[in-house]
Amino acid sequence: MSDFDPIIQNPLGPPYQPQVAILGLIPTVRVDVPICIILIIFFLAAAALNGFIFIRNKAAGHKFFPSTVLVGFCTTRIIALSLRIAWATQPWNVKLDIAATIFAAAGVVLLFALNILFAHRLLRGLHPNLGWNPFVGYFFLFLYFYIAVCLLCAVVATVVSFYTLDLVYLNRCHLVQLFSSTSLAVLAFAPFLIVAGALLYPGLRRPEPFGYGSLSTKALLVLATAFLLTMGAAYRCAVNFAVRPALFPGWWHHKACYYVFNYDLELIVVFTYALMRFDMRFHVPDGACKPGDYRKGQYKYHRVSNLTVTRRHGRHGRNRISVEEVEEARYTTYTSRRSERSGVIRGLSEIDDCRDSSYLSAYFRSSRGSSYDSHGSNSYDSSSQSYTNTRSGESEEIMAERIREWERRSRGRSRRKRDGHHHRHHHHHHGRKHSHHRKNRKK
Numbered sequence: 001m002s003d004f005d006p007i008i009q010n011p012l013g014p015p016y017q018p019q020v021a022i023l024g025l026i027p028t029v030r031v032d033v034p035i036c037i038i039l040i041i042f043f044l045a046a047a048a049l050n051g052f053i054f055i056r057n058k059a060a061g062h063k064f065f066p067s068t069v070l071v072g073f074c075t076t077r078i079i080a081l082s083l084r085i086a087w088a089t090q091p092w093n094v095k096l097d098i099a100a101t102i103f104a105a106a107g108v109v110l111l112f113a114l115n116i117l118f119a120h121r122l123l124r125g126l127h128p129n130l131g132w133n134p135f136v137g138y139f140f141l142f143l144y145f146y147i148a149v150c151l152l153c154a155v156v157a158t159v160v161s162f163y164t165l166d167l168v169y170l171n172r173c174h175l176v177q178l179f180s181s182t183s184l185a186v187l188a189f190a191p192f193l194i195v196a197g198a199l200l201y202p203g204l205r206r207p208e209p210f211g212y213g214s215l216s217t218k219a220l221l222v223l224a225t226a227f228l229l230t231m232g233a234a235y236r237c238a239v240n241f242a243v244r245p246a247l248f249p250g251w252w253h254h255k256a257c258y259y260v261f262n263y264d265l266e267l268i269v270v271f272t273y274a275l276m277r278f279d280m281r282f283h284v285p286d287g288a289c290k291p292g293d294y295r296k297g298q299y300k301y302h303r304v305s306n307l308t309v310t311r312r313h314g315r316h317g318r319n320r321i322s323v324e325e326v327e328e329a330r331y332t333t334y335t336s337r338r339s340e341r342s343g344v345i346r347g348l349s350e351i352d353d354c355r356d357s358s359y360l361s362a363y364f365r366s367s368r369g370s371s372y373d374s375h376g377s378n379s380y381d382s383s384s385q386s387y388t389n390t391r392s393g394e395s396e397e398i399m400a401e402r403i404r405e406w407e408r409r410s411r412g413r414s415r416r417k418r419d420g421h422h423h424r425h426h427h428h429h430h431g432r433k434h435s436h437h438r439k440n441r442k443k
Helices: 032-059 066-089 094-126 134-162 167-200 215-241 255-275 323-351 358-367 377-393 396-442
Strands: 309-312 318-321
Touching: 032 066, 032 255, 066 094, 066 255, 094 134, 094 167, 094 215, 094 255, 134 167, 167 215, 215 255
Parallel strands: none
Antiparallel strands: 309 318
């Protein structure tokens, strides 16, 4: 124990103080209370952020329930830290120790389940023929069930170990804790293996993107969060294997390791998901149940910036537009603007042939600078200045009419060039035939 940890005497009856060193040791007011208060503030901010995202999405008709899962996770962490503060003020109260330990172990499994859910969606997007297979769906359901079983085993073994001093029962509880902690570490690493395998395995059919952003960004997000969660789960598993007496704890039992590998890593994961807008990246259409369903809602996620839009109806207040209507309108505007830009580019490429006009020659000298070297800098400056003044004084209708006139001229000039080339080629070939006949006659 550290210098600040109180020496607790075992009470006469159950529940008893733990006989081995526990993770984080017994909390103290001087060290643990300030740390817990700071962490509570961060988890409150994370819960408020995810709650705000969920409420705003719901108002816009955008359903994404994993945001509520993160709110629930932050709530469990706030409760666990509050119980740890209460335990620091009453270190003899073993029931507070039991409650704080249970809530600390119960919260992180929500993040494991979320990562497995996102890995399943990525597998369906990268390999639709494999991800939508019923047996693969049963496998992921088994993983969710296995998480619940491991959590139940860990809670039961922890509670029983506080209510007995029999070494046989304590040894059995320790074996159950080893099984549950090892299984949870494997489950935390499972999304990493699933996503990495899906990225490396060659697909049999074209991937189906879903939500906002690329599939590679989603994969990197899941890989990074799975790695962080695996670090925390592996640390807790290693602590269960490295048992020490309560009076001689190891360095891995101390408070710095406890807060860093548990709460700090989880805060990074929660804020990473929220700030990277996982509510838009991992959103799938409602009722998706077969290959091709993910692609149906993909058109809604072209450069999405806002989730809600309000429109006024006179003096009757505001009505909210659903996010589907907003994104469909934005996508239509996006495609129409692209078609307009491509039409202008085609028109300018055809204008390139009409260099005989003085107006166009001044334009090309001022914009491209292809012929100003031969005319001198003075002519270049005067031509560019005249073009700027002319262009600023003309209206949009006159410019559109001139562009149409240039297109007609370019078509006529290209047609005349083509006909002239064919005519010259015909005369050249005909002249060669006559000269050849004259040479034969002379011979």
